[in-house]
Amino acid sequence: MTKNIILTGLGIFVLAVLSPFWFNMVTTTQAKPSPELLGKAKTEKKCVLDKYDMRANHMSLLDEWRDSVVRDADRMYTSANGKSFNMSLSTGENSCLGCHEDKAKFCDSCHTYASVRPYCWDCHTNPKEIE
Amino acid sequence: MMKKSRRSFLKVAGIAAIGLGAAPAMNFASTNAAHPVKSKNQTALTAHRWGMVIDTNKVTEQVVEHVMEACHKAHNVPDFNHEVDEEKFPNTRPVNHKQELKWIWEEHFKYAFPDKEDEFLAEKFLDLPFLVTCNHCKNAPCVQACPTQATFKREDGIVLMDYHRCIGCRFCMAACPFGARSFNFRDPRPFIEEISPGFPTRTKGVVEKCNLCSERLAKGELPHCVEASEGAITVGDLEDPESEVRALLNENYTIRRKQSLGTEPSVYYVM
Numbered sequence A: 001m002t003k004n005i006i007l008t009g010l011g012i013f014v015l016a017v018l019s020p021f022w023f024n025m026v027t028t029t030q031a032k033p034s035p036e037l038l039g040k041a042k043t044e045k046k047c048v049l050d051k052y053d054m055r056a057n058h059m060s061l062l063d064e065w066r067d068s069v070v071r072d073a074d075r076m077y078t079s080a081n082g083k084s085f086n087m088s089l090s091t092g093e094n095s096c097l098g099c100h101e102d103k104a105k106f107c108d109s110c111h112t113y114a115s116v117r118p119y120c121w122d123c124h125t126n127p128k129e130i131e
Numbered sequence B: 001m002m003k004k005s006r007r008s009f010l011k012v013a014g015i016a017a018i019g020l021g022a023a024p025a026m027n028f029a030s031t032n033a034a035h036p037v038k039s040k041n042q043t044a045l046t047a048h049r050w051g052m053v054i055d056t057n058k059v060t061e062q063v064v065e066h067v068m069e070a071c072h073k074a075h076n077v078p079d080f081n082h083e084v085d086e087e088k089f090p091n092t093r094p095v096n097h098k099q100e101l102k103w104i105w106e107e108h109f110k111y112a113f114p115d116k117e118d119e120f121l122a123e124k125f126l127d128l129p130f131l132v133t134c135n136h137c138k139n140a141p142c143v144q145a146c147p148t149q150a151t152f153k154r155e156d157g158i159v160l161m162d163y164h165r166c167i168g169c170r171f172c173m174a175a176c177p178f179g180a181r182s183f184n185f186r187d188p189r190p191f192i193e194e195i196s197p198g199f200p201t202r203t204k205g206v207v208e209k210c211n212l213c214s215e216r217l218a219k220g221e222l223p224h225c226v227e228a229s230e231g232a233i234t235v236g237d238l239e240d241p242e243s244e245v246r247a248l249l250n251e252n253y254t255i256r257r258k259q260s261l262g263t264e265p266s267v268y269y270v271m
Helices: A002-017 A019-026 A051-072 A107-114 B006-033 B061-074 B141-145 B171-175 B224-228 B244-251
Strands: A076-078 A084-086 B037-039 B050-055 B104-107 B130-133 B151-153 B159-161 B233-237 B267-270
Touching: A002 A019, B050 B244, B061 B104, B061 B130, B061 B224, B130 B267, B141 B151, B141 B171, B224 B233, B233 B244, B244 B267
Parallel strands: B050 B267
Antiparallel strands: A076 A084, A076 B037, B050 B233, B104 B130, B151 B159
């Protein structure tokens, strides 16, 4: 008798303990953001640094860029991969947004996921948004 | 299995040791060769000390209007007379015109040159429009006042602002004897008729002023005010004796604003 009670109790206990896993199995959660390469970035092969470096370090790259532009008046960046960029967040053809033309589907897809809200757009403008 | 002599073993081990050292050495050489480089555009205009000469004889009301419009449009300086688009910016509170922002504007002689006011001053000066802007002083008091080095003097003499560092303390505004700086008491965007994509706007809480169009000089273009001024404004290198501005200073009698304060303005007025 007691054996059966203990076993059903154990069964319920295991089910309950593992409930987060069951829950995840039936509901779909987006595991990771998928930034899309759209516009010019689709045809271009290379970013400023290589992909993983960009993913991890684009904030420091931008910081470097703005200091160089604003403080040292140097606006050209010749990257280690041989390409040159007119350093800018959103002005001109080979700025970040000049190449990654769809901010919402690229930058924001990651940032929303990671709850990052760069305040840059209080001043810098997305050329696509001002029609 | 082949029997190895001690000698042949040492030979192979030695070659292998060289090989081990080679990889880091090659890595070292290749990373050194491909380092990113930051530089100026080839077409960029440069100077040892940028300066401006304004020919007051050529400044008419019309010139003033064109110059102000060209500058303020390109740099997204808000205009508080602009009617706010209620759909985009609902519940915008009414403006206070004392909080207007300006990079270059019109001033009467007595305010532009208070120390030169005179009972018997030539009458023509009484109602001539004078264009005034940041003087990009050689000894700029705003630079000394700024606690974060947001305002700084660039090597080429331009007194520039790094908006990213501005904390809105307004010490620079108190320090500037020319009123060349304006504070953003509110978000400027509702008051910009058409945002120009070539230059960022500012936000509430930062100070702003003329940047001598450093973004244009970097591309090899002259400032907007020069282009719109029909020859009244000339910009060039004060330290180059061959420059156009030096020729103008040589040929004409010029004055600067509030010279007695010793800030050494870089904007000259041909009288």
